Amino acid sequence: MTKKIGFIGAGNMAEAMIKGIIDTGLYTSDEIIASEVYAPRRKYIAEKLGIEVHEGNEVLAKSTKFIVLSVKPQQIEEVLAGIKGHLKKDHLIMSIAAGVTLATLESYAPLCKIIRVMPNQPCMVLASASAFSRGTKATSEDCSTVENVLKAVGICYEVKESLLDAVTGVSGSGPAYAYMMIEALSDGGVLMGLSRDVATKLAAQTLLGAAKTILETGEHPGKMKDIVCSPGGTTIEAVKVLEDLGLRSALINAVEAAALKSAEMGKK
Ligand SMILES: NC(=O)C1=CN([C@@H]2O[C@H](COP(=O)(O)OP(=O)(O)OC[C@H]3O[C@@H](n4cnc5c(N)ncnc54)[C@H](O)[C@@H]3O)[C@@H](O)[C@H]2O)C=CC1
Ligand SMILES: O=C(O)[C@@H]1CCC=N1
The missing domain is CATH 1.10.3730.10 (ProC C-terminal domain-like)
Structure with missing residues (x-):
């Protein structure tokens, strides 16, 4: 476990968050890892942000205890199924996927601690507005870990999960x-x-x-x-x-x- 944080899916939101985290000094580029299926995107992110980017998600799951799921909602099930064998109970998973509930995430990764987040795109200029809800296994320390990331790139609130749809309507979109x-x-x-x-x-x-x-x-x-x-x-x-x-x-x-x-x- 050599990395502080890992992003599965190095798309627009991952880029914005990683840039914000590096710019604010929360984590350095060599403390961040990402995995991405699309080769040109891997090259772009590695060059632009100076972080390690892999094709497969297994390396990432073995390199860090703090995983951000930044793929599209439709890809979450497949991604978690693919790394299930590497997920341990000390893994903290932060999902930013719109509409994917904690119950669904916990059914895909039953051992892990899970926090569901709705961030927004201006995290790349350190001006995001986010809210999160904790899953059944997530501790206060886990919430602090997630809050540190979200507060580094903007403001954040903890809300009841039932309110994350409203958060998506106001600040996510x-x-x-x-x-x-x-x-x-x-x-x-x-x-x-x-x-x-x-x-x-x-x-x-x-x-x-x-x-x-x-x-x-x-x-x-x-x-x-x-x-x-x-x-x-x-x-x-x-x-x-x-x-x-x-x-x-x-x-x-x-x-x-x-x-x-x-x-x-x-x-x-
Ligand atoms: N775009 C936005 O403003 C916001 C998006 N979100 C959520 O963030 C998530 C990501 O959204 P975007 O960054 O906009 O999408 P995106 O499409 O730009 O990024 C997703 C990335 O995941 C990669 N990918 C697909 N399957 C993969 C796999 N199996 N393993 C590794 N990488 C894989 C894709 O190649 C792509 O680069 C979504 O779930 C969305 O609901 C949440 C808040 C705001
Ligand atoms: O449009 C979407 O589904 C994502 C979630 C919030 C912003 N973009």
């Missing part, structure tokens, strides 16, 4: 909604004559600034919205358009749709 908003705001800026580059940077910084304001002041978003809306001014004209077109209900329905999909995936 949420970056996609925010990227769409940035893209659309930028389109609006271009429509009104700004260059694409300036419009995108202004839009992104505006979402970042609004988010920082809520997190740092703890103020209600509605109160801050009111402060921006001058009586008879420009913003309230735009707010009326957004209300007429249903921005709020579109977002509420989007969160519900993603959460329901996550719950549906958990029933399989």
Whole structure:
């Protein structure tokens, strides 16, 4: 057991998390191992992040006690079946797969301690929002191990497993909604004559600034919205358009749709 952490599946999320963990100094690149079936991806990750990347998952299971399952939900069963013989009771498995329940994970790896996490993609810039639930064998120390990783790359909360679907709808899938908003705001800026580059940077910084304001002041978003809306001014004209077109209900329905999909995936 020479490595501190191992990622099975070196895709987008694994890359984002590993980059965040290295950048923040929690683990060094030589303390991290990954396994990945796709050869060009192995080469890319090894070169970009300077970590050991293997084709098979067995080496990884033998090299570390802390395994992150970062493959797609549909691949979890096959991956765990493939390394079952190497999984011992001191292995801690952190799954980030959407919709795969603790009960399902525990049925695939009955000896192991398991924690189910819903992170989000901005872990690569140390600004992720995650939540986790512990399985029946996971100890408080295991939760701390997982929290150390999640807190190194952002904020995290422990929640009841039944709430992880809601977390998926808000923050797991949420970056996609925010990227769409940035893209659309930028389109609006271009429509009104700004260059694409300036419009995108202004839009992104505006979402970042609004988010920082809520997190740092703890103020209600509605109160801050009111402060921006001058009586008879420009913003309230735009707010009326957004209300007429249903921005709020579109977002509420989007969160519900993603959460329901996550719950549906958990029933399989
Ligand atoms: N993309 C996102 O923003 C988020 C994704 N998640 C969850 O994270 C997990 C990974 O998602 P992504 O990184 O987006 O997917 P991805 O498709 O980019 O990464 C999965 C990687 O696993 C590799 N792989 C497939 N089978 C394998 C096997 N048997 N052994 C080793 N490697 C194998 C694939 O080649 C691929 O590189 C999913 O379960 C998803 O539900 C959770 C939160 C956010
Ligand atoms: O779309 C998905 O299924 C994954 C889980 C949350 C974000 N991406």
